[in-house]
Amino acid sequence: MNRVGIVGVTGFMGAELARLIIPHPHFELTMACAGSSAGQKLADLRPGFGALGDLLVAESDPAKLAENCDLVFLALPHGKSAEIAAALLQLGVKVIDLGSDFRVKDRTVSEALYKRPAPSQELLDQAEYCLPEITGAPSKDTKLIAAPGCFATALTFLLSGWPDEQATVFGVTGSSGSGIEPSAGVHHSLRTTNFTAYKPLQHQHIGEVSQTLSNLGKDIEIDFVPHSAPMVRGIHLTAVCNRPVEELETNYAPLKRHPLVTIQRGVIPMGAVIGTCRVLIGLAPNPDNTKTTVCVAIDNLLKGGSGQALQIANLLYDLPETAGLPLIGQWP
Ligand SMILES: NC(=O)c1ccc[n+]([C@@H]2O[C@H](COP(=O)([O-])OP(=O)(O)OC[C@H]3O[C@@H](n4cnc5c(N)ncnc54)[C@H](OP(=O)(O)O)[C@@H]3O)[C@@H](O)[C@H]2O)c1
Structure with a gap:
Protein backbone atom coordinates (compact mmCIF):
# COMPACT_ATOMS: atom_id res chain seq x y z
CA MET A 1 0.00 0.00 0.00
CA GLY A 149 -8.81 23.89 -11.85
CA CYS A 150 -12.40 22.74 -12.36
CA PHE A 151 -13.43 25.17 -15.12
CA ALA A 152 -9.93 24.79 -16.62
CA THR A 153 -10.45 21.02 -16.91
CA ALA A 154 -13.75 21.36 -18.76
CA LEU A 155 -12.49 24.22 -20.95
CA THR A 156 -9.35 22.36 -21.94
CA PHE A 157 -11.40 19.36 -23.07
CA LEU A 158 -13.68 21.64 -25.09
CA LEU A 159 -10.84 23.58 -26.70
CA SER A 160 -8.64 20.53 -27.37
CA GLY A 161 -10.81 19.75 -30.42
CA TRP A 162 -11.69 23.35 -31.31
CA PRO A 163 -10.68 24.17 -34.91
CA ASP A 164 -10.90 27.99 -34.86
CA GLU A 165 -8.70 30.79 -33.55
CA GLN A 166 -11.47 32.18 -31.33
CA ALA A 167 -14.03 30.51 -29.04
CA THR A 168 -16.92 32.05 -27.08
CA VAL A 169 -17.82 29.70 -24.25
CA PHE A 170 -20.80 29.91 -21.87
CA GLY A 171 -20.17 28.10 -18.58
CA VAL A 172 -22.34 27.13 -15.61
CA THR A 173 -21.14 25.99 -12.19
CA GLY A 174 -22.60 24.94 -8.85
CA SER A 175 -21.85 26.47 -5.45
CA SER A 176 -19.38 23.79 -4.25
CA GLY A 177 -16.83 25.26 -6.67
CA SER A 178 -16.28 28.07 -4.16
CA GLY A 179 -15.35 25.87 -1.18
CA ILE A 180 -16.89 25.71 2.29
CA GLU A 181 -16.30 29.32 3.42
CA PRO A 182 -19.68 31.10 3.34
CA SER A 183 -20.09 34.19 1.13
CA ALA A 184 -22.97 36.03 -0.55
CA GLY A 185 -22.35 34.09 -3.78
CA VAL A 186 -22.84 30.71 -2.13
CA HIS A 187 -25.44 31.64 0.52
CA HIS A 188 -28.29 29.15 0.03
CA SER A 189 -31.13 31.71 0.23
CA LEU A 190 -29.49 33.96 -2.34
CA ARG A 191 -28.15 31.25 -4.64
CA THR A 192 -31.24 29.04 -4.96
CA THR A 193 -33.33 31.95 -6.22
CA ASN A 194 -30.69 33.33 -8.56
CA PHE A 195 -28.69 32.82 -11.75
CA THR A 196 -25.96 35.24 -12.74
CA ALA A 197 -22.84 35.69 -14.85
CA TYR A 198 -19.64 36.43 -12.94
CA LYS A 199 -16.07 37.34 -13.87
CA PRO A 200 -17.18 37.75 -17.53
CA LEU A 201 -14.16 37.53 -19.89
CA GLN A 202 -11.76 37.58 -16.93
CA HIS A 203 -11.90 34.21 -15.17
CA GLN A 204 -8.48 33.30 -13.76
CA HIS A 205 -8.55 29.74 -15.19
CA ILE A 206 -8.02 31.13 -18.69
CA GLY A 207 -4.31 31.49 -17.75
CA GLU A 208 -3.70 27.77 -17.24
CA VAL A 209 -5.92 26.82 -20.21
CA SER A 210 -3.98 29.10 -22.58
CA GLN A 211 -0.71 27.72 -21.21
CA THR A 212 -1.82 24.11 -21.89
CA LEU A 213 -3.14 24.92 -25.36
CA SER A 214 0.06 26.76 -26.20
CA ASN A 215 2.07 23.65 -25.19
CA LEU A 216 -0.11 21.73 -27.68
CA GLY A 217 0.73 24.31 -30.37
CA LYS A 218 -2.76 25.86 -30.29
CA ASP A 219 -3.39 29.58 -29.96
CA ILE A 220 -7.09 30.30 -29.29
CA GLU A 221 -8.59 33.58 -28.15
CA ILE A 222 -10.97 32.46 -25.38
CA ASP A 223 -14.04 34.56 -24.51
CA PHE A 224 -15.36 32.75 -21.46
CA VAL A 225 -18.41 33.81 -19.45
CA PRO A 226 -19.04 31.66 -16.36
CA HIS A 227 -22.41 31.66 -14.54
CA SER A 228 -23.29 30.59 -11.02
CA ALA A 229 -26.38 28.39 -10.99
CA PRO A 230 -28.65 27.21 -8.17
CA MET A 231 -27.07 23.76 -7.83
CA VAL A 232 -24.31 22.29 -5.68
CA ARG A 233 -22.14 20.16 -8.01
CA GLY A 234 -21.47 20.27 -11.71
CA ILE A 235 -19.96 22.24 -14.56
CA HIS A 236 -21.57 22.54 -18.00
CA LEU A 237 -19.98 24.40 -20.92
CA THR A 238 -21.59 25.36 -24.24
CA ALA A 239 -19.99 26.82 -27.40
CA VAL A 240 -21.13 27.06 -31.02
CA CYS A 241 -18.70 26.20 -33.83
CA ASN A 242 -19.38 27.03 -37.51
CA ARG A 243 -18.40 23.54 -38.70
CA PRO A 244 -20.32 20.35 -39.51
CA VAL A 245 -20.57 17.76 -36.76
CA GLU A 246 -18.44 15.16 -38.58
CA GLU A 247 -15.45 17.52 -38.59
CA LEU A 248 -15.73 18.00 -34.84
CA GLU A 249 -16.21 14.27 -34.23
CA THR A 250 -12.90 13.75 -36.02
CA ASN A 251 -11.21 16.46 -33.95
CA TYR A 252 -12.38 15.03 -30.62
CA ALA A 253 -11.88 11.37 -31.64
CA PRO A 254 -8.39 11.06 -30.00
CA LEU A 255 -10.08 11.54 -26.59
CA LYS A 256 -12.24 8.44 -27.11
CA ARG A 257 -9.49 6.02 -26.07
CA HIS A 258 -9.48 7.46 -22.54
CA PRO A 259 -11.61 5.49 -20.08
CA LEU A 260 -13.17 8.54 -18.40
CA VAL A 261 -14.27 10.34 -21.59
CA THR A 262 -17.54 9.74 -23.45
CA ILE A 263 -18.35 11.58 -26.68
CA GLN A 264 -21.84 11.46 -28.08
CA ARG A 265 -23.89 13.15 -30.76
CA GLY A 266 -26.50 15.56 -29.39
CA VAL A 267 -26.80 17.52 -26.17
CA ILE A 268 -25.78 15.97 -22.86
CA PRO A 269 -27.43 15.70 -19.43
CA MET A 270 -25.05 17.13 -16.82
CA GLY A 271 -26.71 14.91 -14.20
CA ALA A 272 -25.11 11.87 -15.85
CA VAL A 273 -21.65 12.87 -14.59
CA ILE A 274 -22.63 14.03 -11.11
CA GLY A 275 -21.00 11.76 -8.53
CA THR A 276 -18.58 10.41 -11.17
CA CYS A 277 -15.12 11.24 -12.45
CA ARG A 278 -16.29 11.13 -16.07
CA VAL A 279 -16.20 13.76 -18.81
CA LEU A 280 -19.16 13.93 -21.17
CA ILE A 281 -18.79 15.72 -24.51
CA GLY A 282 -21.86 16.36 -26.69
CA LEU A 283 -21.78 17.43 -30.34
CA ALA A 284 -25.16 18.65 -31.64
CA PRO A 285 -25.48 19.83 -35.28
CA ASN A 286 -28.04 22.38 -36.50
CA PRO A 287 -30.65 21.15 -39.04
CA ASP A 288 -28.50 21.74 -42.15
CA ASN A 289 -25.29 20.65 -40.37
CA THR A 290 -23.40 23.89 -40.96
CA LYS A 291 -22.89 24.55 -37.24
CA THR A 292 -22.34 22.36 -34.18
CA THR A 293 -23.09 23.06 -30.53
CA VAL A 294 -20.27 21.65 -28.41
CA CYS A 295 -21.08 20.83 -24.76
CA VAL A 296 -18.84 19.50 -21.98
CA ALA A 297 -19.99 18.36 -18.53
CA ILE A 298 -18.03 17.27 -15.46
CA ASP A 299 -18.55 17.04 -11.69
CA ASN A 300 -16.36 19.89 -10.37
CA LEU A 301 -15.52 17.98 -7.16
CA LEU A 302 -14.47 14.82 -9.03
CA LYS A 303 -13.09 15.22 -12.58
CA GLY A 304 -12.76 18.94 -11.79
N1 LIG B 1 -14.25 23.28 -4.84
C1 LIG B 1 -13.93 22.92 -6.07
O1 LIG B 1 -14.79 22.60 -6.92
C2 LIG B 1 -12.48 22.89 -6.47
C3 LIG B 1 -12.13 22.25 -7.68
C4 LIG B 1 -10.78 22.19 -8.05
C5 LIG B 1 -9.82 22.76 -7.23
N2 LIG B 1 -10.18 23.38 -6.08
C6 LIG B 1 -9.13 23.96 -5.24
O2 LIG B 1 -8.86 23.07 -4.15
C7 LIG B 1 -8.48 23.83 -2.99
C8 LIG B 1 -9.40 23.46 -1.84
O3 LIG B 1 -10.72 23.85 -2.21
P1 LIG B 1 -12.00 23.55 -1.31
O4 LIG B 1 -13.16 23.94 -2.12
O5 LIG B 1 -11.92 22.19 -0.74
O6 LIG B 1 -11.75 24.60 -0.10
P2 LIG B 1 -12.45 24.63 1.33
O7 LIG B 1 -13.73 23.87 1.29
O8 LIG B 1 -12.48 26.06 1.73
O9 LIG B 1 -11.43 23.83 2.28
C9 LIG B 1 -10.19 24.37 2.69
C10 LIG B 1 -9.48 23.39 3.61
O10 LIG B 1 -8.19 23.94 3.93
C11 LIG B 1 -7.99 23.87 5.34
N3 LIG B 1 -7.10 24.97 5.75
C12 LIG B 1 -7.31 26.30 5.61
N4 LIG B 1 -6.21 26.98 6.04
C13 LIG B 1 -5.32 26.04 6.46
C14 LIG B 1 -4.02 26.10 6.99
N5 LIG B 1 -3.38 27.25 7.20
N6 LIG B 1 -3.38 24.92 7.29
C15 LIG B 1 -4.00 23.74 7.08
N7 LIG B 1 -5.24 23.61 6.58
C16 LIG B 1 -5.88 24.76 6.27
C17 LIG B 1 -9.37 23.97 5.95
O11 LIG B 1 -9.32 23.40 7.24
P3 LIG B 1 -9.97 24.09 8.55
O12 LIG B 1 -11.44 24.07 8.31
O13 LIG B 1 -9.54 23.22 9.66
O14 LIG B 1 -9.40 25.47 8.63
C18 LIG B 1 -10.17 23.13 4.95
O15 LIG B 1 -10.01 21.77 5.27
C19 LIG B 1 -8.58 25.32 -3.38
O16 LIG B 1 -7.31 25.79 -3.71
C20 LIG B 1 -9.51 25.28 -4.58
O17 LIG B 1 -9.32 26.34 -5.47
C21 LIG B 1 -11.48 23.44 -5.66
Whole structure:
Protein backbone atom coordinates (compact mmCIF):
# COMPACT_ATOMS: atom_id res chain seq x y z
CA MET A 1 0.00 0.00 0.00
CA ASN A 2 1.19 3.51 -0.76
CA ARG A 3 0.83 5.80 2.27
CA VAL A 4 -0.92 9.09 1.55
CA GLY A 5 -1.90 12.17 3.51
CA ILE A 6 -4.49 14.86 2.83
CA VAL A 7 -4.01 18.44 4.01
CA GLY A 8 -7.34 20.28 4.04
CA VAL A 9 -9.40 17.13 4.77
CA THR A 10 -12.34 19.10 6.20
CA GLY A 11 -12.88 21.12 3.00
CA PHE A 12 -14.96 20.14 -0.03
CA MET A 13 -11.96 18.85 -1.99
CA GLY A 14 -10.19 17.18 0.92
CA ALA A 15 -13.31 15.41 2.22
CA GLU A 16 -14.17 14.16 -1.28
CA LEU A 17 -10.61 12.88 -1.66
CA ALA A 18 -10.82 11.09 1.72
CA ARG A 19 -14.11 9.48 0.60
CA LEU A 20 -12.29 8.07 -2.45
CA ILE A 21 -9.00 7.13 -0.78
CA ILE A 22 -10.32 5.32 2.31
CA PRO A 23 -11.74 2.38 0.26
CA HIS A 24 -9.00 2.62 -2.44
CA PRO A 25 -7.32 -0.75 -3.10
CA HIS A 26 -3.75 0.63 -3.39
CA PHE A 27 -3.60 3.75 -1.18
CA GLU A 28 -3.83 3.99 2.58
CA LEU A 29 -4.89 7.26 4.19
CA THR A 30 -2.27 7.58 6.94
CA MET A 31 -2.78 11.26 7.84
CA ALA A 32 -5.78 13.58 7.54
CA CYS A 33 -4.84 17.18 8.35
CA ALA A 34 -6.46 20.60 8.38
CA GLY A 35 -6.07 24.03 10.00
CA SER A 36 -8.47 25.38 12.65
CA SER A 37 -10.23 22.01 13.03
CA ALA A 38 -7.08 20.05 13.95
CA GLY A 39 -7.52 17.96 17.09
CA GLN A 40 -11.19 17.16 16.47
CA LYS A 41 -12.66 13.87 15.23
CA LEU A 42 -13.35 13.95 11.50
CA ALA A 43 -16.67 12.18 12.14
CA ASP A 44 -17.76 14.97 14.54
CA LEU A 45 -17.02 17.61 11.91
CA ARG A 46 -18.28 15.69 8.86
CA PRO A 47 -21.02 13.23 9.85
CA GLY A 48 -20.60 11.31 6.58
CA PHE A 49 -17.39 9.87 8.04
CA GLY A 50 -19.27 8.47 11.07
CA ALA A 51 -18.46 4.87 10.17
CA LEU A 52 -14.74 5.60 10.61
CA GLY A 53 -15.00 6.10 14.34
CA ASP A 54 -12.17 8.00 15.94
CA LEU A 55 -10.04 9.28 13.04
CA LEU A 56 -8.60 12.54 14.36
CA VAL A 57 -7.87 15.58 12.18
CA ALA A 58 -4.16 16.25 12.67
CA GLU A 59 -2.15 19.45 12.51
CA SER A 60 -0.55 20.08 9.12
CA ASP A 61 3.00 19.43 10.31
CA PRO A 62 5.40 18.63 7.42
CA ALA A 63 7.74 16.54 9.62
CA LYS A 64 4.87 14.29 10.81
CA LEU A 65 3.50 14.06 7.29
CA ALA A 66 6.95 13.01 6.05
CA GLU A 67 7.15 10.28 8.73
CA ASN A 68 3.79 8.82 7.72
CA CYS A 69 3.27 9.52 4.02
CA ASP A 70 4.93 8.88 0.65
CA LEU A 71 2.52 11.25 -1.10
CA VAL A 72 0.55 14.25 0.21
CA PHE A 73 -2.44 15.89 -1.45
CA LEU A 74 -2.78 19.59 -0.67
CA ALA A 75 -6.41 20.79 -0.74
CA LEU A 76 -5.83 24.24 0.74
CA PRO A 77 -7.17 27.71 -0.01
CA HIS A 78 -5.40 29.54 -2.83
CA GLY A 79 -1.96 30.82 -1.91
CA LYS A 80 -1.53 28.45 1.07
CA SER A 81 0.20 25.53 -0.70
CA ALA A 82 3.64 26.89 -1.59
CA GLU A 83 5.14 26.95 1.91
CA ILE A 84 4.06 23.46 2.99
CA ALA A 85 4.83 22.02 -0.46
CA ALA A 86 8.41 23.34 -0.24
CA ALA A 87 8.85 21.79 3.22
CA LEU A 88 7.42 18.42 2.10
CA LEU A 89 9.61 18.32 -1.02
CA GLN A 90 12.70 18.98 1.13
CA LEU A 91 11.70 16.00 3.27
CA GLY A 92 11.39 13.76 0.20
CA VAL A 93 7.58 13.56 0.05
CA LYS A 94 5.74 13.76 -3.27
CA VAL A 95 3.04 16.43 -3.50
CA ILE A 96 -0.10 16.79 -5.60
CA ASP A 97 -1.53 20.29 -5.18
CA LEU A 98 -5.22 20.82 -5.93
CA GLY A 99 -4.94 24.60 -5.59
CA SER A 100 -3.73 27.21 -8.05
CA ASP A 101 -0.28 28.02 -6.63
CA PHE A 102 1.72 25.94 -9.12
CA ARG A 103 -0.50 25.86 -12.19
CA VAL A 104 0.82 28.86 -14.11
CA LYS A 105 4.54 28.67 -14.89
CA ASP A 106 5.16 32.35 -15.63
CA ARG A 107 5.40 34.23 -12.32
CA THR A 108 4.30 37.52 -13.83
CA VAL A 109 1.22 35.95 -15.42
CA SER A 110 0.42 34.04 -12.21
CA GLU A 111 0.64 37.19 -10.07
CA ALA A 112 -1.52 39.18 -12.50
CA LEU A 113 -4.19 36.43 -12.54
CA TYR A 114 -4.28 35.67 -8.83
CA LYS A 115 -3.36 39.07 -7.37
CA ARG A 116 -0.91 37.56 -4.87
CA PRO A 117 2.80 36.72 -4.83
CA ALA A 118 3.61 33.57 -6.82
CA PRO A 119 5.87 30.81 -5.40
CA SER A 120 9.59 30.96 -6.25
CA GLN A 121 10.55 30.30 -9.88
CA GLU A 122 12.52 27.26 -8.65
CA LEU A 123 9.34 25.69 -7.24
CA LEU A 124 7.29 26.65 -10.30
CA ASP A 125 9.91 25.02 -12.52
CA GLN A 126 9.71 21.80 -10.49
CA ALA A 127 5.93 21.60 -10.78
CA GLU A 128 4.36 19.45 -13.50
CA TYR A 129 0.85 20.49 -14.61
CA CYS A 130 -1.12 17.32 -15.28
CA LEU A 131 -4.50 16.89 -16.98
CA PRO A 132 -3.96 13.22 -17.90
CA GLU A 133 -6.03 12.94 -21.10
CA ILE A 134 -4.48 16.11 -22.53
CA THR A 135 -0.95 16.44 -21.12
CA GLY A 136 -0.33 12.70 -20.68
CA ALA A 137 0.49 10.82 -17.47
CA PRO A 138 2.89 12.52 -15.03
CA SER A 139 6.57 11.62 -15.31
CA LYS A 140 7.52 8.89 -12.86
CA ASP A 141 10.28 10.97 -11.26
CA THR A 142 8.15 14.07 -10.74
CA LYS A 143 7.93 15.29 -7.13
CA LEU A 144 5.40 18.13 -7.41
CA ILE A 145 2.23 18.03 -9.49
CA ALA A 146 -0.24 20.86 -10.08
CA ALA A 147 -3.75 19.48 -10.64
CA PRO A 148 -5.93 21.64 -12.91
CA GLY A 149 -8.81 23.89 -11.85
CA CYS A 150 -12.40 22.74 -12.36
CA PHE A 151 -13.43 25.17 -15.12
CA ALA A 152 -9.93 24.79 -16.62
CA THR A 153 -10.45 21.02 -16.91
CA ALA A 154 -13.75 21.36 -18.76
CA LEU A 155 -12.49 24.22 -20.95
CA THR A 156 -9.35 22.36 -21.94
CA PHE A 157 -11.40 19.36 -23.07
CA LEU A 158 -13.68 21.64 -25.09
CA LEU A 159 -10.84 23.58 -26.70
CA SER A 160 -8.64 20.53 -27.37
CA GLY A 161 -10.81 19.75 -30.42
CA TRP A 162 -11.69 23.35 -31.31
CA PRO A 163 -10.68 24.17 -34.91
CA ASP A 164 -10.90 27.99 -34.86
CA GLU A 165 -8.70 30.79 -33.55
CA GLN A 166 -11.47 32.18 -31.33
CA ALA A 167 -14.03 30.51 -29.04
CA THR A 168 -16.92 32.05 -27.08
CA VAL A 169 -17.82 29.70 -24.25
CA PHE A 170 -20.80 29.91 -21.87
CA GLY A 171 -20.17 28.10 -18.58
CA VAL A 172 -22.34 27.13 -15.61
CA THR A 173 -21.14 25.99 -12.19
CA GLY A 174 -22.60 24.94 -8.85
CA SER A 175 -21.85 26.47 -5.45
CA SER A 176 -19.38 23.79 -4.25
CA GLY A 177 -16.83 25.26 -6.67
CA SER A 178 -16.28 28.07 -4.16
CA GLY A 179 -15.35 25.87 -1.18
CA ILE A 180 -16.89 25.71 2.29
CA GLU A 181 -16.30 29.32 3.42
CA PRO A 182 -19.68 31.10 3.34
CA SER A 183 -20.09 34.19 1.13
CA ALA A 184 -22.97 36.03 -0.55
CA GLY A 185 -22.35 34.09 -3.78
CA VAL A 186 -22.84 30.71 -2.13
CA HIS A 187 -25.44 31.64 0.52
CA HIS A 188 -28.29 29.15 0.03
CA SER A 189 -31.13 31.71 0.23
CA LEU A 190 -29.49 33.96 -2.34
CA ARG A 191 -28.15 31.25 -4.64
CA THR A 192 -31.24 29.04 -4.96
CA THR A 193 -33.33 31.95 -6.22
CA ASN A 194 -30.69 33.33 -8.56
CA PHE A 195 -28.69 32.82 -11.75
CA THR A 196 -25.96 35.24 -12.74
CA ALA A 197 -22.84 35.69 -14.85
CA TYR A 198 -19.64 36.43 -12.94
CA LYS A 199 -16.07 37.34 -13.87
CA PRO A 200 -17.18 37.75 -17.53
CA LEU A 201 -14.16 37.53 -19.89
CA GLN A 202 -11.76 37.58 -16.93
CA HIS A 203 -11.90 34.21 -15.17
CA GLN A 204 -8.48 33.30 -13.76
CA HIS A 205 -8.55 29.74 -15.19
CA ILE A 206 -8.02 31.13 -18.69
CA GLY A 207 -4.31 31.49 -17.75
CA GLU A 208 -3.70 27.77 -17.24
CA VAL A 209 -5.92 26.82 -20.21
CA SER A 210 -3.98 29.10 -22.58
CA GLN A 211 -0.71 27.72 -21.21
CA THR A 212 -1.82 24.11 -21.89
CA LEU A 213 -3.14 24.92 -25.36
CA SER A 214 0.06 26.76 -26.20
CA ASN A 215 2.07 23.65 -25.19
CA LEU A 216 -0.11 21.73 -27.68
CA GLY A 217 0.73 24.31 -30.37
CA LYS A 218 -2.76 25.86 -30.29
CA ASP A 219 -3.39 29.58 -29.96
CA ILE A 220 -7.09 30.30 -29.29
CA GLU A 221 -8.59 33.58 -28.15
CA ILE A 222 -10.97 32.46 -25.38
CA ASP A 223 -14.04 34.56 -24.51
CA PHE A 224 -15.36 32.75 -21.46
CA VAL A 225 -18.41 33.81 -19.45
CA PRO A 226 -19.04 31.66 -16.36
CA HIS A 227 -22.41 31.66 -14.54
CA SER A 228 -23.29 30.59 -11.02
CA ALA A 229 -26.38 28.39 -10.99
CA PRO A 230 -28.65 27.21 -8.17
CA MET A 231 -27.07 23.76 -7.83
CA VAL A 232 -24.31 22.29 -5.68
CA ARG A 233 -22.14 20.16 -8.01
CA GLY A 234 -21.47 20.27 -11.71
CA ILE A 235 -19.96 22.24 -14.56
CA HIS A 236 -21.57 22.54 -18.00
CA LEU A 237 -19.98 24.40 -20.92
CA THR A 238 -21.59 25.36 -24.24
CA ALA A 239 -19.99 26.82 -27.40
CA VAL A 240 -21.13 27.06 -31.02
CA CYS A 241 -18.70 26.20 -33.83
CA ASN A 242 -19.38 27.03 -37.51
CA ARG A 243 -18.40 23.54 -38.70
CA PRO A 244 -20.32 20.35 -39.51
CA VAL A 245 -20.57 17.76 -36.76
CA GLU A 246 -18.44 15.16 -38.58
CA GLU A 247 -15.45 17.52 -38.59
CA LEU A 248 -15.73 18.00 -34.84
CA GLU A 249 -16.21 14.27 -34.23
CA THR A 250 -12.90 13.75 -36.02
CA ASN A 251 -11.21 16.46 -33.95
CA TYR A 252 -12.38 15.03 -30.62
CA ALA A 253 -11.88 11.37 -31.64
CA PRO A 254 -8.39 11.06 -30.00
CA LEU A 255 -10.08 11.54 -26.59
CA LYS A 256 -12.24 8.44 -27.11
CA ARG A 257 -9.49 6.02 -26.07
CA HIS A 258 -9.48 7.46 -22.54
CA PRO A 259 -11.61 5.49 -20.08
CA LEU A 260 -13.17 8.54 -18.40
CA VAL A 261 -14.27 10.34 -21.59
CA THR A 262 -17.54 9.74 -23.45
CA ILE A 263 -18.35 11.58 -26.68
CA GLN A 264 -21.84 11.46 -28.08
CA ARG A 265 -23.89 13.15 -30.76
CA GLY A 266 -26.50 15.56 -29.39
CA VAL A 267 -26.80 17.52 -26.17
CA ILE A 268 -25.78 15.97 -22.86
CA PRO A 269 -27.43 15.70 -19.43
CA MET A 270 -25.05 17.13 -16.82
CA GLY A 271 -26.71 14.91 -14.20
CA ALA A 272 -25.11 11.87 -15.85
CA VAL A 273 -21.65 12.87 -14.59
CA ILE A 274 -22.63 14.03 -11.11
CA GLY A 275 -21.00 11.76 -8.53
CA THR A 276 -18.58 10.41 -11.17
CA CYS A 277 -15.12 11.24 -12.45
CA ARG A 278 -16.29 11.13 -16.07
CA VAL A 279 -16.20 13.76 -18.81
CA LEU A 280 -19.16 13.93 -21.17
CA ILE A 281 -18.79 15.72 -24.51
CA GLY A 282 -21.86 16.36 -26.69
CA LEU A 283 -21.78 17.43 -30.34
CA ALA A 284 -25.16 18.65 -31.64
CA PRO A 285 -25.48 19.83 -35.28
CA ASN A 286 -28.04 22.38 -36.50
CA PRO A 287 -30.65 21.15 -39.04
CA ASP A 288 -28.50 21.74 -42.15
CA ASN A 289 -25.29 20.65 -40.37
CA THR A 290 -23.40 23.89 -40.96
CA LYS A 291 -22.89 24.55 -37.24
CA THR A 292 -22.34 22.36 -34.18
CA THR A 293 -23.09 23.06 -30.53
CA VAL A 294 -20.27 21.65 -28.41
CA CYS A 295 -21.08 20.83 -24.76
CA VAL A 296 -18.84 19.50 -21.98
CA ALA A 297 -19.99 18.36 -18.53
CA ILE A 298 -18.03 17.27 -15.46
CA ASP A 299 -18.55 17.04 -11.69
CA ASN A 300 -16.36 19.89 -10.37
CA LEU A 301 -15.52 17.98 -7.16
CA LEU A 302 -14.47 14.82 -9.03
CA LYS A 303 -13.09 15.22 -12.58
CA GLY A 304 -12.76 18.94 -11.79
CA GLY A 305 -10.79 18.35 -8.59
CA SER A 306 -10.39 15.41 -6.17
CA GLY A 307 -11.19 12.60 -8.62
CA GLN A 308 -8.70 13.97 -11.12
CA ALA A 309 -6.03 14.33 -8.40
CA LEU A 310 -6.55 10.65 -7.54
CA GLN A 311 -6.45 9.70 -11.25
CA ILE A 312 -3.06 11.49 -11.42
CA ALA A 313 -1.84 9.59 -8.33
CA ASN A 314 -2.96 6.28 -9.89
CA LEU A 315 -0.88 7.06 -12.97
CA LEU A 316 2.08 8.26 -10.92
CA TYR A 317 2.20 4.89 -9.12
CA ASP A 318 1.54 2.83 -12.29
CA LEU A 319 -1.86 1.71 -10.99
CA PRO A 320 -4.96 1.25 -13.15
CA GLU A 321 -5.96 4.80 -14.16
CA THR A 322 -9.52 4.52 -12.84
CA ALA A 323 -8.76 2.65 -9.57
CA GLY A 324 -11.02 3.98 -6.82
CA LEU A 325 -12.84 6.43 -9.11
CA PRO A 326 -16.64 6.48 -9.32
CA LEU A 327 -17.78 5.84 -12.90
CA ILE A 328 -21.56 5.51 -12.61
CA GLY A 329 -23.67 8.61 -12.01
CA GLN A 330 -26.21 9.17 -9.29
CA TRP A 331 -29.81 8.87 -10.44
CA PRO A 332 -32.10 10.65 -9.89
N1 LIG B 1 -14.25 23.28 -4.84
C1 LIG B 1 -13.93 22.92 -6.07
O1 LIG B 1 -14.79 22.60 -6.92
C2 LIG B 1 -12.48 22.89 -6.47
C3 LIG B 1 -12.13 22.25 -7.68
C4 LIG B 1 -10.78 22.19 -8.05
C5 LIG B 1 -9.82 22.76 -7.23
N2 LIG B 1 -10.18 23.38 -6.08
C6 LIG B 1 -9.13 23.96 -5.24
O2 LIG B 1 -8.86 23.07 -4.15
C7 LIG B 1 -8.48 23.83 -2.99
C8 LIG B 1 -9.40 23.46 -1.84
O3 LIG B 1 -10.72 23.85 -2.21
P1 LIG B 1 -12.00 23.55 -1.31
O4 LIG B 1 -13.16 23.94 -2.12
O5 LIG B 1 -11.92 22.19 -0.74
O6 LIG B 1 -11.75 24.60 -0.10
P2 LIG B 1 -12.45 24.63 1.33
O7 LIG B 1 -13.73 23.87 1.29
O8 LIG B 1 -12.48 26.06 1.73
O9 LIG B 1 -11.43 23.83 2.28
C9 LIG B 1 -10.19 24.37 2.69
C10 LIG B 1 -9.48 23.39 3.61
O10 LIG B 1 -8.19 23.94 3.93
C11 LIG B 1 -7.99 23.87 5.34
N3 LIG B 1 -7.10 24.97 5.75
C12 LIG B 1 -7.31 26.30 5.61
N4 LIG B 1 -6.21 26.98 6.04
C13 LIG B 1 -5.32 26.04 6.46
C14 LIG B 1 -4.02 26.10 6.99
N5 LIG B 1 -3.38 27.25 7.20
N6 LIG B 1 -3.38 24.92 7.29
C15 LIG B 1 -4.00 23.74 7.08
N7 LIG B 1 -5.24 23.61 6.58
C16 LIG B 1 -5.88 24.76 6.27
C17 LIG B 1 -9.37 23.97 5.95
O11 LIG B 1 -9.32 23.40 7.24
P3 LIG B 1 -9.97 24.09 8.55
O12 LIG B 1 -11.44 24.07 8.31
O13 LIG B 1 -9.54 23.22 9.66
O14 LIG B 1 -9.40 25.47 8.63
C18 LIG B 1 -10.17 23.13 4.95
O15 LIG B 1 -10.01 21.77 5.27
C19 LIG B 1 -8.58 25.32 -3.38
O16 LIG B 1 -7.31 25.79 -3.71
C20 LIG B 1 -9.51 25.28 -4.58
O17 LIG B 1 -9.32 26.34 -5.47
C21 LIG B 1 -11.48 23.44 -5.66
